[in-house]
Amino acid sequence: MALLVQKYGGTSVGTIERIHRVAERVAQSHRAGDQVVVVLSAMSGETDRLIKLAHEASATPDDREMDMLLSTGERVTVALLAMDLRSRGLNARSYTGRQVGIITNSVHTKARIARVSADRLREALAKGIIPVVAGFQGINEQSDVTTLGRGGSDLSAVALAAALKADRCVIFTDVDGVYTSDPNVVPAARRIDKISYEEMLEMASLGAKVLQARSVEFAAKFNVPVEVNSSFKEGKGTLVTREDADMEAVAVAGVTGDRNQAKITMVGVPDKPGIAAKIFGPVAQANINVDMIIQNVSQDALTDLSFTVPRADLRAATPLLQAVANDVGARSVAITEAIAKVSLIGVGMRSHSGVAAKMFEVLSREGVNIMMISTSEIKISCVIAEKYLELAMRSLHTAFGLDRVVQGEQSAK
Amino acid sequence: MALLVQKYGGTSVGTIERIHRVAERVAQSHRAGDQVVVVLSAMSGETDRLIKLAHEASATPDDREMDMLLSTGERVTVALLAMDLRSRGLNARSYTGRQVGIITNSVHTKARIARVSADRLREALAKGIIPVVAGFQGINEQSDVTTLGRGGSDLSAVALAAALKADRCVIFTDVDGVYTSDPNVVPAARRIDKISYEEMLEMASLGAKVLQARSVEFAAKFNVPVEVNSSFKEGKGTLVTREDADMEAVAVAGVTGDRNQAKITMVGVPDKPGIAAKIFGPVAQANINVDMIIQNVSQDALTDLSFTVPRADLRAATPLLQAVANDVGARSVAITEAIAKVSLIGVGMRSHSGVAAKMFEVLSREGVNIMMISTSEIKISCVIAEKYLELAMRSLHTAFGLDRVVQGEQSAK
Numbered sequence: 001m002a003l004l005v006q007k008y009g010g011t012s013v014g015t016i017e018r019i020h021r022v023a024e025r026v027a028q029s030h031r032a033g034d035q036v037v038v039v040l041s042a043m044s045g046e047t048d049r050l051i052k053l054a055h056e057a058s059a060t061p062d063d064r065e066m067d068m069l070l071s072t073g074e075r076v077t078v079a080l081l082a083m084d085l086r087s088r089g090l091n092a093r094s095y096t097g098r099q100v101g102i103i104t105n106s107v108h109t110k111a112r113i114a115r116v117s118a119d120r121l122r123e124a125l126a127k128g129i130i131p132v133v134a135g136f137q138g139i140n141e142q143s144d145v146t147t148l149g150r151g152g153s154d155l156s157a158v159a160l161a162a163a164l165k166a167d168r169c170v171i172f173t174d175v176d177g178v179y180t181s182d183p184n185v186v187p188a189a190r191r192i193d194k195i196s197y198e199e200m201l202e203m204a205s206l207g208a209k210v211l212q213a214r215s216v217e218f219a220a221k222f223n224v225p226v227e228v229n230s231s232f233k234e235g236k237g238t239l240v241t242r243e244d245a246d247m248e249a250v251a252v253a254g255v256t257g258d259r260n261q262a263k264i265t266m267v268g269v270p271d272k273p274g275i276a277a278k279i280f281g282p283v284a285q286a287n288i289n290v291d292m293i294i295q296n297v298s299q300d301a302l303t304d305l306s307f308t309v310p311r312a313d314l315r316a317a318t319p320l321l322q323a324v325a326n327d328v329g330a331r332s333v334a335i336t337e338a339i340a341k342v343s344l345i346g347v348g349m350r351s352h353s354g355v356a357a358k359m360f361e362v363l364s365r366e367g368v369n370i371m372m373i374s375t376s377e378i379k380i381s382c383v384i385a386e387k388y389l390e391l392a393m394r395s396l397h398t399a400f401g402l403d404r405v406v407q408g409e410q411s412a413k
Numbered sequence: 414m415a416l417l418v419q420k421y422g423g424t425s426v427g428t429i430e431r432i433h434r435v436a437e438r439v440a441q442s443h444r445a446g447d448q449v450v451v452v453l454s455a456m457s458g459e460t461d462r463l464i465k466l467a468h469e470a471s472a473t474p475d476d477r478e479m480d481m482l483l484s485t486g487e488r489v490t491v492a493l494l495a496m497d498l499r500s501r502g503l504n505a506r507s508y509t510g511r512q513v514g515i516i517t518n519s520v521h522t523k524a525r526i527a528r529v530s531a532d533r534l535r536e537a538l539a540k541g542i543i544p545v546v547a548g549f550q551g552i553n554e555q556s557d558v559t560t561l562g563r564g565g566s567d568l569s570a571v572a573l574a575a576a577l578k579a580d581r582c583v584i585f586t587d588v589d590g591v592y593t594s595d596p597n598v599v600p601a602a603r604r605i606d607k608i609s610y611e612e613m614l615e616m617a618s619l620g621a622k623v624l625q626a627r628s629v630e631f632a633a634k635f636n637v638p639v640e641v642n643s644s645f646k647e648g649k650g651t652l653v654t655r656e657d658a659d660m661e662a663v664a665v666a667g668v669t670g671d672r673n674q675a676k677i678t679m680v681g682v683p684d685k686p687g688i689a690a691k692i693f694g695p696v697a698q699a700n701i702n703v704d705m706i707i708q709n710v711s712q713d714a715l716t717d718l719s720f721t722v723p724r725a726d727l728r729a730a731t732p733l734l735q736a737v738a739n740d741v742g743a744r745s746v747a748i749t750e751a752i753a754k755v756s757l758i759g760v761g762m763r764s765h766s767g768v769a770a771k772m773f774e775v776l777s778r779e780g781v782n783i784m785m786i787s788t789s790e791i792k793i794s795c796v797i798a799e800k801y802l803e804l805a806m807r808s809l810h811t812a813f814g815l816d817r818v819v820q821g822e823q824s825a826k
Contacts, residue, residue, distance in 0.1 A: 016469040050489070056429040057493040058500035065499070068507050069492035072485035076463070079482035080470040086478070087471035094481050099556060143512060 002167040003035045003125070007135065007157035009173050010044035012231035013077045022231065023084040025172075026130065030090060035125055037164065038092075038132045039157040040081060042073025063108035067137075067147045070109075071097070074134035074153070082132045092130040095120065097145075100131070102138035102156065104146045111138060111146035113155065113218075118163040125164075133160065151212030158215045162222035169224050171211060172231035177238030178203060178210055180402040181255040186394050190404035192253065193236065196243040199253045202345045202379050216240065243347050251352035252400040257389045258341040261291065262314045263371065264321060265306040268331025271298040278328050279305065279321075286320055288313045291341075292374045292383065302331075306372060308383060311337060339371065340389040343381040344396060356380050362399045368392050415580040416448045416538070420548065420570035422586050423457035425644035426490045435644065436497040438585075439543065443503060448538055450577065451505075451545045452570040453494060455486025476521035477557060480550075483522075484510070484558045487547035487566070495545045505543040508533065510558075513544070515551035515569065517559045524551060524559035526568065526631075531576035538577075546573065564625030571628045575635035582637050584624060585644035590651030591616060591623055593815040594668040599806050603817035605666065606649065609656040612666050615758045615792050629653065656760050664765035665813040670802050671754040674704060675727045676784065677734060678719040681744025684711040691741050692718065692734075699733055701726045704754075705787045705796065715744075719785060721796060724750060752784065753802040756794040757809060769793050775812045781805050 006029070008022050022038075029036045050069050054061040061069075078094035085092035101117030124131045135153025140146050148155050154171055161169035178200065181189040195203075197220035204213040210228050219226045219240065229237030247253070269275060276295075283290060293307040309317055318335065325333045349355050359380055363370060368391065372383035384392055397403060419442065421435050435451075442449045463482050467474040474482075491507035498505035514530030537544045548566025553559050561568050567584055574582035591613065594602040608616075610633035617626040623641055632639045632653065642650030660666070682688060689708075696703060706720040722730055731748065738746045762768050769786075772793055776783060781804065785796035797805055810816060 016466065019470060053429065053489070053493060054496060057432060058496040060500060061496045062499045065492045065496045065507055068488055068495075068509075072488050075481055075485050076466070079478045080466060082481075083467060083471040083474045083478045086475045087473060094478055096481075096558075145509075 001033050001035060003037075003164060004029060005037045005039060005157050005161040005164070005166045005169040007039040007153055007169065007171050008041065008231055009153065009171075010041040010047070011174050012172055013040055013042075013081070014044040016080070019077070019080055019084055022172075023081060023088060025231070026081075026085060026092075027088055027090060030130060036130055037121060037125070037160060037166070038078075038081065038130065039135045039153060039160060040074055040077045040132065041135055041153040042070075043077055046073040046076070064144060067108045067111075067145050070147050071134070071137040071145045074136050078132045078134045085130060085132070090130055091128055092132055093124060094132045094134070095124075096134050097137035097156065098139040098143075100133050100160065102159065104138040104140055104148070106140040106142070106144070106146065108146055110149040111140065113138065113148070113159050116159050116163040118160060121160065121164060149214075151215070154212040154215035155218060158219045158222075158224050158226060161224045161226075162218065166224070168227055169219070170227045170229055170237070172229055173210065174230065174232065175210060175228075176230035176233065176235060177228050178240070178254075180253070181393055181397050182257065185257060185390050186255065186397045188394070188397060188403035190402070191236070192238050194239045194241060194244075194246065195253060196247050196347050197240060198243065198378055199247070199345050199347055200240045202343075203254055203256060211240070247346075248348050248351055251346055251348040251355050252344045252402065253346040253348070254344075255393050255397045255400070255402065256343045256345065257393050258343070259386060259389065260311050261308045261339055261341055261383070262311045263306060263308050263336040263339045263383060264317065265304055265334040265336070266321070266325055266328075266330045266332075267304050267334055268302045269305050270329050271301050271303040275328055276305070279324055282320055282324055283309075283317065286316060288317050288320075292372050292381070294372050308339070308341070308372070338386040339383050340386040341381050341383050342389060342392045342396065343379055344400065345379050347378050349378050349380070358399065359396060362395050363392055366391055366395050414446050414448060416450075416577060417442060418450045418452060418570050418574040418577070418579045418582040420452040420566055420582065420584045421454065421644055422566065422584075423454040423460070424587050425585055426453055426455075426494070427457040429493070432490070432493055432497055435585075436494060436501060438644070439494075439498060439505075440501055440503060443543060449543055450534060450538070450573060450579070451494065451543065452548045452566060452573060453487055453490045453545065454548050454566040455483075456490055459486040459489070480521045480558050480560045483560050484547070484550040487549050491545045491547045498543060498545070503543055504541055505545055506537060507545045507547070508537075509547050510550035510569065511552040511556075513546050513573065515572065517551040517553055517561070519553040519555070519557070519559065521559055523562040524553065526551065526561070526572050529572050529576040531573060534573065534577060562627075564628070567625040567628035568631060571632045571635075571637050571639060574637045574639075575631065579637070581640055582632070583640045583642055583650070585642055586623065587643065587645065588623060588641075589643035589646065589648060590641050591653070591667075593666070594806055594810050595670065598670060598803050599668065599810045601807070601810060601816035603815070604649075605651050607652045607654060607657075607659065608666060609660050609760050610653060611656065611791055612660070612758050612760055613653045615756075615789075616667055616669060624653070661761050661764055664759055664761040664768050665757045665815065666759040666761070667757075668806050668810045668813070668815065669756045669758065670806050671756070672799060672802065673724050674721045674752055674754055674796070675724045676719060676721050676749040676752045676796060677730065678717055678747040678749070679734070679738055679741075679743045679745075680717050680747055681715045682718050683742050684714050684716040688741055689718070692737055695733055695737055696722075696730065699729060701730050701733075705785050705794070707785050721752070721754070721785070751799040752796050753799040754794050754796050755802060755805045755809065756792055757813065758792050760791050762791050762793070771812065772809060775808050776805055779804055779808050
């Protein structure tokens, strides 16, 4: 008998029909002899409906009141699922974030979990109850309702799994796992059976939107095995877990692409100490997130400084950077929007040498020029022209042996 | 500076536009120097929407889960109003039933208030905060959400007013007060300035749906002055308060009519001890509420027994009563649906004699036959043929001097 925390997202509980399907799945796990704790999001669309009402009520809705408002969405779904389960003869009970003891700080709309008592959950499980818990929410020390930010229900599930020392936290979503690459770009991408927390974090922050990044950090900290699986079909998912020997055997676990970047180059910057601070101070103050930074070799005491920012911030950054350029005596500011970032991720890089060299070689063979490079212990990223992103991702995916073996898959069907 | 509890019903907060109007009214009271505690219902229609979802989720939704579900409606409106008030520069804060310490028993969907701490409300008021409280809800000793039944927000408001020793509890609704009779039936009906708790209770239970009956009982018990007023126009309302000399000076405060009754007569019942128990035992067991009972003078050891039941229960009662009639050896069962009950209500009846006699005389003069009569200390009710109800109500209203003085009203405009 295993103790499972099962989290279902907004699309999985978006209609009564889908709630029935979730109930059927929970009942199955229960019949199979597992103890189940269910964590739910609000019905898809409900949070947006409430946010719209809030903006009609006030041009700048107060954050504490926003949390009071938004926390209702999950209460509706947990009550409905508990009703459904009970009418199937199962002893289910709904609980709010408060009732299961999720205590957060007071940063409304993006609160951080301070501690989880889970006492009432333990009691409920001991009595054979199937607890159905409202995700996304907690209370602060003043007993006010707080919410954990978009995707916060993943975090609720992982935090409860950690507190209960659950055997596994299963995140049911609209995809059946984490893929070696985005299947929309790389058709040969395949589902990964097992991935480390670190790799998952890099995947998450690079645009694979399967799991909220903070919930992965939390899972890593408390060593909670997290499974990502589909709520719409039966089958294996991806297990996110502690790094093991299997994972290190593979140099590259996944290839990601990110089109949401733009490149800015300050041309002809006088190469003097303190110049970087003068440039990046104002940018940071404007809350613009700089990703990569590259400084060219200095010629005639002048240098070129290139960096990337989220494309959405470009409009805000441009006038600011023109001013900064004047200030530091740079010759000009060049902006390139049509760039993309292709990255290889894998804990195996630590022990496999030559991954970077092979990446550059593959890109060069395909005629893709590399504008910028950045590396970490388990990741290599290259900025390239956007038009080459698909080509680069597919070529790297094949070159590093990630392509799905079509023959094997067919025979397995 | 007065301390006011203001309660706004579902129609008053049914749209964002109407929530803006409520905010304006609250702001007005605040500017006038009063301390205001606001209690809100859910947006009109929202409770029905949620109940519909519940019945889609389960044929027989669990009561505890129903409370979890329904309690979200008021949380939405309090958050929205608090946002609105804050964007007007007022320090408003929303609170749930739990947060203001409304503790109830565990009878889900119709819980009774056990106690109200209101500590957090007192603190909030001391800090100059305008509290906006979710009506209709509390928590039980297990910290589970409970609801107080339809119309329960009135009760929340009165209970908080009692706990805070507020100067007044104002119930804003879609009518501007309590009337001497139903204005749809008696056009000359006029708004009553002041009415006693007892009279209000009789009016409420006889069909004047302005105030939930339990909230009137609660107000009487803790002597909370309750004002019923319109949320859509400015002006005086009706004050429900302790009986005083003014009220006793008037013999009749109001005339009510009730069409929701049916009359059942058991003809030729053997007049033996224990016969009434044999008849009304099964009726009570079937949860059918008997109102008036009349037993005729016995002739030849046979008697006729008439009683009234809610018309909605007639279908359930009929086969049951046929069986009972056979059992006790009654000759037949006669059912009359087209009856109505007309009542006079007034604490002045205690000191004014002849009210009943005058009532009978008025009805007789209009040719209205009286089928049944029942009296209490402050009420006389007659069952008559339904077709005479309007005639009876108008004639009695005029005869007891309740008609609006049209001249005076016009000159006051």
